[in-house]
Amino acid sequence: MISRRSFGSAVALSTLVFAAGLRRPGHASEEPRRGGTLNAIIQPEPVSLTAAVLAAAPTGIVGGNIFDGLVKYDRDLKPQPELATRWEISPDSRTITFHLREGVTWHDGQPFTSADVAWSLENVWKPLNPRNPALFRNIARADTPDSHTVIFHLTEPSIALFSMLNGNGAQILPKHLYEGTNVLTNPYNLKPVGTGPFVFKEWVKGSHILLERNPHYWDVGKPYLDRIVFRVIPDGAARAATLEKGEIHYAPLSPIPLRDAERLAKLPTIKVGTEGYDWLTSWLYLDFNVNSEPFKDTRVRRAVAHAIDKDALIKVVWFGFGKAAVSPIPSSLKAFHNPDVPLYPFDPKRAEALLDEAGLKRGPDGIRFTITHDYLPYGEDYRRTGEFVKAALKRIGIEVTLRGQDTAAFTRRVYGDRDFQLASSWSSTFPDPQIGVTRLYTSEFVGRNIPWSNGSGFRNAETDAIFKAAATEPDPAKRIAAWKRFQVIAQTELPTLPLVELKFFNVYAAKLRNAVTRGDQIFGPLTEAWLDEPAKSQ
Amino acid sequence: MSAVGLIQRLAPGVRWARRLAQIAFIVIGIATVNFFLLHLAPGDAAEVMAGEAGAATPEFMAALREQFGLDQPLYIQFGKYLGNVLTLNLGYSFRQGLPVSRLILDRLPATALLMAASITFALVAGAALGFLAARRAGHLTDTIISVIALLFYATPVFWIGVVLIVIFSVWLDWLPVGGMATIEAGYQGTAYALDVGRHLVLPAVTLGLFHLAIYTRLTRASMLQIYGQDFVRTAVAKGVAPGRIAVRHVLRNALLPIVTMLGMQLGSILGGAILVETVFSWPGLGRLAFEALFQRDLNLLLGILLASSILVVVVNIAVDLAYGFLDPRVEIS
Numbered sequence: 001m002i003s004r005r006s007f008g009s010a011v012a013l014s015t016l017v018f019a020a021g022l023r024r025p026g027h028a029s030e031e032p033r034r035g036g037t038l039n040a041i042i043q044p045e046p047v048s049l050t051a052a053v054l055a056a057a058p059t060g061i062v063g064g065n066i067f068d069g070l071v072k073y074d075r076d077l078k079p080q081p082e083l084a085t086r087w088e089i090s091p092d093s094r095t096i097t098f099h100l101r102e103g104v105t106w107h108d109g110q111p112f113t114s115a116d117v118a119w120s121l122e123n124v125w126k127p128l129n130p131r132n133p134a135l136f137r138n139i140a141r142a143d144t145p146d147s148h149t150v151i152f153h154l155t156e157p158s159i160a161l162f163s164m165l166n167g168n169g170a171q172i173l174p175k176h177l178y179e180g181t182n183v184l185t186n187p188y189n190l191k192p193v194g195t196g197p198f199v200f201k202e203w204v205k206g207s208h209i210l211l212e213r214n215p216h217y218w219d220v221g222k223p224y225l226d227r228i229v230f231r232v233i234p235d236g237a238a239r240a241a242t243l244e245k246g247e248i249h250y251a252p253l254s255p256i257p258l259r260d261a262e263r264l265a266k267l268p269t270i271k272v273g274t275e276g277y278d279w280l281t282s283w284l285y286l287d288f289n290v291n292s293e294p295f296k297d298t299r300v301r302r303a304v305a306h307a308i309d310k311d312a313l314i315k316v317v318w319f320g321f322g323k324a325a326v327s328p329i330p331s332s333l334k335a336f337h338n339p340d341v342p343l344y345p346f347d348p349k350r351a352e353a354l355l356d357e358a359g360l361k362r363g364p365d366g367i368r369f370t371i372t373h374d375y376l377p378y379g380e381d382y383r384r385t386g387e388f389v390k391a392a393l394k395r396i397g398i399e400v401t402l403r404g405q406d407t408a409a410f411t412r413r414v415y416g417d418r419d420f421q422l423a424s425s426w427s428s429t430f431p432d433p434q435i436g437v438t439r440l441y442t443s444e445f446v447g448r449n450i451p452w453s454n455g456s457g458f459r460n461a462e463t464d465a466i467f468k469a470a471a472t473e474p475d476p477a478k479r480i481a482a483w484k485r486f487q488v489i490a491q492t493e494l495p496t497l498p499l500v501e502l503k504f505f506n507v508y509a510a511k512l513r514n515a516v517t518r519g520d521q522i523f524g525p526l527t528e529a530w531l532d533e534p535a536k537s538q
Numbered sequence: 539m540s541a542v543g544l545i546q547r548l549a550p551g552v553r554w555a556r557r558l559a560q561i562a563f564i565v566i567g568i569a570t571v572n573f574f575l576l577h578l579a580p581g582d583a584a585e586v587m588a589g590e591a592g593a594a595t596p597e598f599m600a601a602l603r604e605q606f607g608l609d610q611p612l613y614i615q616f617g618k619y620l621g622n623v624l625t626l627n628l629g630y631s632f633r634q635g636l637p638v639s640r641l642i643l644d645r646l647p648a649t650a651l652l653m654a655a656s657i658t659f660a661l662v663a664g665a666a667l668g669f670l671a672a673r674r675a676g677h678l679t680d681t682i683i684s685v686i687a688l689l690f691y692a693t694p695v696f697w698i699g700v701v702l703i704v705i706f707s708v709w710l711d712w713l714p715v716g717g718m719a720t721i722e723a724g725y726q727g728t729a730y731a732l733d734v735g736r737h738l739v740l741p742a743v744t745l746g747l748f749h750l751a752i753y754t755r756l757t758r759a760s761m762l763q764i765y766g767q768d769f770v771r772t773a774v775a776k777g778v779a780p781g782r783i784a785v786r787h788v789l790r791n792a793l794l795p796i797v798t799m800l801g802m803q804l805g806s807i808l809g810g811a812i813l814v815e816t817v818f819s820w821p822g823l824g825r826l827a828f829e830a831l832f833q834r835d836l837n838l839l840l841g842i843l844l845a846s847s848i849l850v851v852v853v854n855i856a857v858d859l860a861y862g863f864l865d866p867r868v869e870i871s
Contacts, residue, residue: 037722055591206821408581451589
């Protein structure tokens with residue numbers, strides 16, 4: 001899951017024509033041009049530039065240009081060589097051998113070797129990976145027979161591991177700068193030294209982060225850009241104005257409100273696109289608090305599901321941008337998604353019947369009961385989603401009070417104090433549901449004050465067993481079957497109601513080419529990007 | 539009366555010592571209230587960071603809390619904080635990985651520049667407009683000025699900011715949208731100063747317009763009040779030129795409330811700056827404080843609040859002293 005506040009203005013853009021790719025047909029054969037400064041927006045300002053210690057989106061976007069991964073993911077989310085040129089998996093799936101690229105140096109000139117990878121595994125990925133550290137703890141040890149070979153010895157087979165080996169999921173830190181220090185407080189987290197196509201130059205807090213081209217990059221001739229300036233622009237209207245004026249070439253993470261995006265997309269100088277987020281795959285949902293009234297009763301949860309017209313929600317609030325979600329695994333994860341689950345079509349009559357059955361009859365004023373709904377405090381779109389839910393539930397006799405708060409108060413309320421009834425949230429699945437979905441349903445995390453993990457309070461022995469078995473299942477087919485079974489249980493018990501498969505967007509200057517060339521582009525480097533007319537040099 | 543008399547008999551050194559003790563007492567009081575008030579807010583810095591990461595594990599949260607000192611009981615945290623305050627140590631921002639004093643000093647020049655520019659603009663233009671309105675009281679000029687002042691007074695600052703951006707940056711393309719300098723240009727010396735100046739115009743004007751309206755109204759009102767007094771009538775009767783009366787006799791005497799207002803404007807240095815710094819991406823202290831609040835970076839926020847409370851106290855003393863200078867009838871005790 002990625003930075004939350006930044007998507008406050010995440011919007012839907014039904015009326016926009018999305019560029020299928022940034023390359024226009026007429027330019028397909030053009031040679032990339034070297035040079036120029038790319039002006040980009042980063043918002044909110046990152047806390048750290050090292051994704052290995054903080055997995056927030058702004059960190060990933062800037063740091064993604066400074067670091068490489070063992071692998072990168074192509075548009076089909078298949079691993080492709082990056083720092084590892086090739087790899088072999090043993091027949092028992094318990095040994096993975098990576099052959100590392102030779103002649104790669106860190107930005108300070110030190111050679112990149114297998115020792116950096118082995119050290120990062122033990123000291124960074126295992127203790128600090130926030131998404132799924134078990135993935136890395138399953139690697140019993142890493143051998144380094146020579147300076148360019150790393151062998152991972154796994155306790156149990158792990159298919160999901162191969163979804164987390166890019167520069168964001170498993171960022172390799174320079175051992176010579178981190179060894180013997182506290183990784184969380186190492187000063188290089190703020191001025192990182194990587195192996196990637198761009199070198200960290202300066203960070204003026206509150207203003208900008210400057211990266212310069214790495215002249216010694218292993219992919220000779222690249223990157224094409226001379227430098228990247230990530231500007232911190234906290235106000236949405238000001239972001240739209242800089243884009244309109246042409247001061248900015250690249251603005252990721254749904255940077256502006258929908259109305260502005262719609263207007264700007266009509267300008268010849270600007271393009272809006274949704275590519276590059278495939279690695280994340282995000283979805284919006286409602287969490288019922290299954291430990292308290294009235295959502296203890298499954299029938300009440302199902303009634304709410306029948307009362308919400310997801311297509312109308314997408315049309316009205318998300319401007320047609322997104323897709324109705326029917327299960328906790330979005331349909332874009334084709335192998336894992338199970339469309340054959342209880343569906344809860346929009347049917348207020350059925351909803352009312354379920355509530356009657358649960359003994360929650362309409363009172364003389366037409367109201368069955370009153371609840372409070374805590375909507376995700378990420379801005380306009382989420383508040384409007386809350387208003388939509390309020391209106392939908394009013395129809396079946398449930399009076400809803402909306403409660404606004406800031407993010408810290410929200411996460412404490414839902415994940416710590418569990419003092420809520422109905423909350424909205426969104427989450428990223430990643431290419432393997434083990435990484436992004438387990439957390440939301442496992443009983444292990446209930447009420448432990450861990451943000452964005454099992455908000456509903458769902459405890460189910462069968463799903464817990466599925467998570468455990470699927471994590472170590474070497475047979476992809478059996479694993480997929482287990483995940484499909486999980487979706488049936490999740491949608492039958494319905495602790496969490498999936499609403500929308502979200503899409504986020506980037507705004508680009510039309511003259512920026514090849515800004516998206518990979519499936520994990522949002523957290524990857526702009527190695528291939530180039531400006532059709534180099535920015536005027538001053 | 540006897541207390542005042544006693545103070546007046548004391549040596550100036552003792553008076554100042556007493557004053558300093560009062561200041562220290564006030565500052566420590568403010569610091570204590572701030573500490574407990576901010577700790578009432580639900581959630582902590584570790585939760586916020588885990589929230590931004592989008593995922594976390596219990597081990598990661600525990601590591602963060604230990605690093606931030608949040609695993610300690612509140613009274614120990616307060617004891618440490620009070621110790622820091624007494625030694626004028628502003629503490630350490632674990633989120634930013636830097637000492638609070640360093641973070642404040644990094645941002646202070648930007649805010650100071652913005653403040654100086656906007657206060658000068660508001661004061662000079664506001665006093666001039668108020669002076670003009672008072673001299674033409676009841677005429678069309680007065681009406682127009684009063685309406686404009688009312689308009690600036692009533693319009694939200696962020697809205698003015700956005701409108702100015704749209705007009706002067708996007709449509710006319712005269713001025714940059716935001717930021718403090720053209721980063722990629724790498725200007726030096728005079729070129730850099732000019733570049734910063736160009737970036738400064740819109741935020742300074744936006745921030746100044748509200749106070750400009752206040753100064754206009756204050757100057758006009760207090761000048762009109764003084765016009766009604768006997769010594770002005772005497773001056774008129776003596777045949778002093780109207781312009782000289784307005785400047786020497788009326789304006790000078792009308793300055794006291796303006797100085798009061800100036801003190802208050804300086805005191806609200808952070809509050810006013812938050813919106814303008816946000817709209818214009820100005821890397822100043824107001825935004826630092828505002829973001830620290832949402833991030834529950836309490837060390838940083840407490841540090842900024844402490845620094846600004848000291849500033850307010852100091853400005854208040856300066857205003858008191860200025861009263862005595864402007865009007866010898868006011869005694870400083």
